[in-house]
Amino acid sequence: MTEPSTKKSRSHPPYELLYWPGIPGRGEFIRLAFEASGVSYTDIGNESKEGIQQILALKADDSLGADGNSPAFAPPALRIPGEGKGGKPLLIYQTSCILSYLGDRLGLAGEDEAEKHWVLSHALTALDLNNETHDTHHPIATMKYYEEQKEEALKKAADFREARIPKFFGFFERVLKANKDQGQGKYLVGAKLSFADTTLWQVLDGLKFAFPNELAAREGEFPLLFGTFYPSVKEEKGIKEYLASKRRLPYSQGIFRHYPELDRQK
Amino acid sequence: MTEPSTKKSRSHPPYELLYWPGIPGRGEFIRLAFEASGVSYTDIGNESKEGIQQILALKADDSLGADGNSPAFAPPALRIPGEGKGGKPLLIYQTSCILSYLGDRLGLAGEDEAEKHWVLSHALTALDLNNETHDTHHPIATMKYYEEQKEEALKKAADFREARIPKFFGFFERVLKANKDQGQGKYLVGAKLSFADTTLWQVLDGLKFAFPNELAAREGEFPLLFGTFYPSVKEEKGIKEYLASKRRLPYSQGIFRHYPELDRQK
Structure with missing residues (x-):
């Protein structure tokens, strides 16, 4: 578990990032957008031990979606309480779709x-x-x-x-x-x-x-x-603070892996 | 060269699809959006022999973009005369970005x-x-x-x-x-x-x-x-008409290729 990502802004809805804990992965593109703009979000997978259950439920092979949302193929997903149909949470997925949604709202x-x-x-x-x-x-x-x-x-x-x-x-x-x-x-x-x-x-x-x-x-x-x-x-500013924080996770066995044999040989 | 894709609607700008001639490829996703909605477009690569020059220019390794547009990585691209900065053509690329742009405008x-x-x-x-x-x-x-x-x-x-x-x-x-x-x-x-x-x-x-x-x-x-x-x-309706037209190109050596050895063996 990393330190909470709660930051200054509270004029935004309480955005929730749903992504695997412990790795930067594709979730990192969403984190960087929030961090660069100084808007708060909850990193569900990393901020509580139980968070991963929500990510597993999201991508379950029998999921028909929750709260009236269309099913999601894979994390990352973004949940926005109150923004869905009938005041329920809205859930969207696909990294670039989430960035497109947030881009307008975060000024990016x-x-x-x-x-x-x-x-x-x-x-x-x-x-x-x-x-x-x-x-x-x-x-x-x-x-x-x-x-x-x-x-x-x-x-x-x-x-x-x-x-x-x-x-x-x-x-x-x-x-x-x-x-x-x-x-x-x-x-x-x-x-x-x-x-x-x-x-x-x-x-x-x-x-x-x-x-x-x-x-x-x-x-x-x-x-x-x-x-x-x-x-x-x-x-x-926001990126620099984030990179110095414990919220920035190290690369390990995700998308970016350091296998010396795959690199240029000196 | 296929038959012109000029159709009924003229309340839209004269959309221009920039994609390789002769194959469906990723251009097909854009064509289908136009055809499904019955909105006219020009398929630059397929409607004139010289069209391919514009696609080669688009992806040239030294291109800095045209008409004040940011460079494009690869086709498909969409050019919309009059919609760019200072009344010049707007040029956007990436299949999903083009679909997102057109989606609102075509009712899709x-x-x-x-x-x-x-x-x-x-x-x-x-x-x-x-x-x-x-x-x-x-x-x-x-x-x-x-x-x-x-x-x-x-x-x-x-x-x-x-x-x-x-x-x-x-x-x-x-x-x-x-x-x-x-x-x-x-x-x-x-x-x-x-x-x-x-x-x-x-x-x-x-x-x-x-x-x-x-x-x-x-x-x-x-x-x-x-x-x-x-x-x-x-x-x-629009899809059915399109599939029966000469504008619909056959699959060949593009994304979808029929290599029997890669298929399930009976």
């Missing part, structure tokens, strides 16, 4: 219609990179052990490092460059922080943990991304 | 805030299944040939058929069941067609092409999904 969604859709698009692209990272250690079967698919993982990770990482990093470098007048290399869209920034930042941070050699060798190729964007987002 | 996004987010969530889950289908024939490297990763594809496809297909189908069966009072097994959310329905329908249709043995063996396990939902969406 861009300033106008165009920016709003670019923010969502770029967040989705960062989440694609997140998924591809997961697949480097699980290229064949999500539910089997890494050791059972290590041979394939070595091949997948080589392609990821050599083809996918430069493609994604090169793209985001161009997004920052195209927005440099407004964003100064610090923001992907417009002149302020959005959930596209926090989402991409988390993926870059996870990649630094999982592929330290590869990232160290690549950083110089993408000066805006690693020279300006990454350190700048890390210093955003 | 659900009736209220709760339904709107469930529609987006379920569409995202159907698109996850679409991506996992792609990975059955390309588990190691997107840019290499199937024949170069066939051994791994056999393993990936076995897990997909045995673990992933029943998980996704079981989930969508429950979504239909939970909404049966309103949706009658025909709609995932609420009492009318949404882009979650058209998106899931397309994935099911593609899977029937790619894994005919597996699907034939599985259909009876999911009576709402295959007995009601699939045939019902296929009969929706």
Whole structure:
């Protein structure tokens, strides 16, 4: 159990994050949005021992949804008391859908219609990179052990490092460059922080943990991304406080795993 | 080149779909949204020989975006003349982001805030299944040939058929069941067609092409999904007309490929 994430704002509904305890995982993209904006939320899985039961119920193979909500495929999910039909809790799932819902409410969604859709698009692209990272250690079967698919993982990770990482990093470098007048290399869209920034930042941070050699060798190729964007987002007030807190969970056996054999060999 | 997709409605802006010519691919999810709602669009890649140049320009490795738009990672993209900054065209990308943009405008996004987010969530889950289908024939490297990763594809496809297909189908069966009072097994959310329905329908249709043995063996396990939902969406007026037109492209070497060795062996 980590320290409660209760923070200053109380003009918002009491948001509840439903995600596995003990790992950053896909829940981290939602946590970062709350933390960056200083809006309070309850991290159900991490703040009580019984919390995990709610997450297991959410994804049960026979669930027909609760409180009149449509069923959810997998965590993370967001529950918002009072916002559902007939005053019941609203429950939504899928990381990017939750970010889209919160983006407007937390002031992280861009300033106008165009920016709003670019923010969502770029967040989705960062989440694609997140998924591809997961697949480097699980290229064949999500539910089997890494050791059972290590041979394939070595091949997948080589392609990821050599083809996918430069493609994604090169793209985001161009997004920052195209927005440099407004964003100064610090923001992907417009002149302020959005959930596209926090989402991409988390993926870059996870990649630094999982592929330290590869990232160290690549950083110089993408000066805006690693020279300006990454350190700048890390210093955003809410993010900086969060990273220094016990609420920030260490990487371990989730999406970002450090298997030295999958990294660039020195 | 296929026949022009110009249809009745002219109260909408002249939407332009930017996607590779000749294959359904991820562009098909956007086409189905337009066709289901009877709103006209131009399919740039398929309606002129020169169209592909615009798609290549969109994803060029040195693109900084056009008309003041943020760069796009990959097609599909949607261009909407007059809707961008300063009256220029707006350009957005990522399938689910485009569907989210169009959903409100085409009447395919659900009736209220709760339904709107469930529609987006379920569409995202159907698109996850679409991506996992792609990975059955390309588990190691997107840019290499199937024949170069066939051994791994056999393993990936076995897990997909045995673990992933029943998980996704079981989930969508429950979504239909939970909404049966309103949706009658025909709609995932609420009492009318949404882009979650058209998106899931397309994935099911593609899977029937790619894994005919597996699907034939599985259909009876999911009576709402295959007995009601699939045939019902296929009969929706706009969809039915579209499927009978030359605009509907055949599956070939895109996401949905029929490799008999990856299917269930009889």
